[in-house]
Amino acid sequence: MLKRALVLLVCAILLVLSGVVPVIAQDVPQLPADCESVQLEYWNPFTGPDGPFMGQIVDAFNADNPNIQVTMTTQTEYYTQLSTAAASGTLPDVAIVHADQVATQVYRNILRPIDTVIEEAGIAGEDFPEAVWNAGEVNGSRYSIPLDIHPMTMFYNADLFAEAGLEGPPTTAEEFAAAAGALTSGDNNGFMITAGFPIRQIFEMLLYQYGGTSFNEDGTEATWNSEAGVQAAQWLLDAQANYSQPNLEVDAELNSFKGGTVGIIWNGIWQTTNVTGEGVFFNGIATAVPQIGPNPAVWAGSHQLTLPVQGDEDTCRDAAAGIFIRYLLDNSLTWASAGQLPANNVVRESDEFAALQPQSDIAAGSAEYVFFPPSVPGITDAYAPLDEAISALMSGNATDIQAELDNAAERANQILEQNRQTYSEAPSN
């Protein structure tokens, strides 16, 4: 623990010394001449080790822009905080919202459209991968700008790989099976998956790789009970039987991996500092997940920048928010050091990012293949039955894959129908 804190501290100091260097610096927007000093409130949910990196970017922004001062607040229980702030009319000027939450927060009157603000700030859709950009569009209006992509990532124990005589990380189903098989012996597990988070996300990724989708395009129906869904679940059960252990609880794979007895795990890119580098006693490496099915697809989340609803809208504050958002995108290389992939193509394709490992390796195999659920309000509610179904299958409490997926889809469809009634009124912003 102390060791990891020390490493983080050293990293932080190095970053401060190297300074925050913007990668792209053309046509930077300016605050209108009649605006004097502007105070902005900026909220985010970065309570982990990534928070200080964001703090650095904000400090650098404040130093560069004497007429705009941004105050950053990091909140836990994030959406509850946003809801209560909305009720009391104290929403911040800029807020981070997860891609799959954008539509819900729009319909709950927390976010407002930002088409004009981003136009003035010089932000355009072609600078982002299509899927992550589309996540910010609800009802034909734009409500959010992608800051980053955090994909499912493969972590492997390079020491065990070397002992087993394996060259590099597997990238195909065949290579994966060979590697996981070779690494499974005695007390060691070649690949470990649990019955808890993020097993549903892993299932979803395989579902897309086998050509399926979680929902139909307009988000009115669950479609995971397809042939692709059965294939994906069967692959997981086979992998569990062949390489892993039955019925593991949440985080068991992380704890075992850190114990040095597991060859490969799949978890979010946010686990990078936890299970690689100084976080482990062996050589832990992060890289892109392999392609198991015929289509490339990678599960991912994305932090998106939004402008919450304000009682008194003010062109100066809006312009300042646009400038700030643009600055965050331009400087997302610093944010990438915290272990996220910049959503902005220009930053992600820069030489500076290419030098950043393992993020650039992961980005190469993931950023273009990410998928997001349809932007309809309450879509995350409809995942709850799938979470339960996959968890029940992986814990051995259910055995009939098709029946379990059908049942989950039926319940999800009821939830989607309820949501259509609940959210039948268009948002007032």
Added chain:
Amino acid sequence: MTITAREPIVAVVAGQKKKRLDWVPYLFILPHLIFFVAFAGFPFFLGLVISFFQYDYLRPEANRFVGIQNYTNLFTPGTVENSVFWNALGNTGEFVLMSVPLLIIIPLFLALLLNTNLPGKNLYRAIYFAPWVLSSAVVGLLGFWIFQSQGGLLNYFLRDLGIGTPRWLSSMPWAWFSILITTVWWTSGFNMIIILAALQNIPAALYEAASIDGATWWQRFRYVTIPQLRPVLVFIIIITIIASFNLFAQPFFMTDSGGPAQSGGGGSTEPIMLRIYNESFVRNRMGSGAAMAFVVAVIMMVVSFFNFRLFRSRE
């Protein structure tokens, strides 16, 4: 009997004060009344109203009266609410049945032990009471790290001893077992202190008289201690039932919000309070959440009513 004896006194008092409202007693209860109305009475009433609406406080344009729809959903088989609600309520009921006897008997036993002239008994009292001061989140996380299967404290030792290492948190019935042990460890101290205080209030003369009459240890316990403790035990049983009904943090932290998942949906240890929270503040369906809360409240009232009846009839 007592009523007829009191009547004349009431009449005299009423006669003396003639129509003048005596506001002094109301002043005494006023401070509590204000807080009660503001933080319990009014929200209770508002919750009842909300339960008849489709309601989200951030979407006034979408709030509409739906009659008893939120309630009928709970009682109609096949709806999403029906299966998750009754599953979670059943889980909480199971937990109450398992935890309450343990949370009465163990603290009673500890209190009896610590009521003797044990050397260092104050230290033991402090040790047994200590876990109760921890917050539910701390207890939940401690529970997780003790029972988790890969390198958790318990399995680490069991493996060294060569004993089987069950998946404490992801298989049944071990998930309940882990939650129960954690809860008993956490809250026994509080019940113990209350019982201990009551034990110390039992006059020693009663035990002396019983001893002189030749009563054994068990007879003294059965005919002196238990009857003397009855009012306190009633109190403890009622607050323990209510506390167990409010189970939330232990499954939230220990079993990944109520796992292991069952075939057909629903977690095996998902408590009703977590379900109400999810319905109201994750799905933002506050009307439906309020209806669930009211059904639970009615059940609690019925349980408490029978509790009082049961213990009163023995007096």
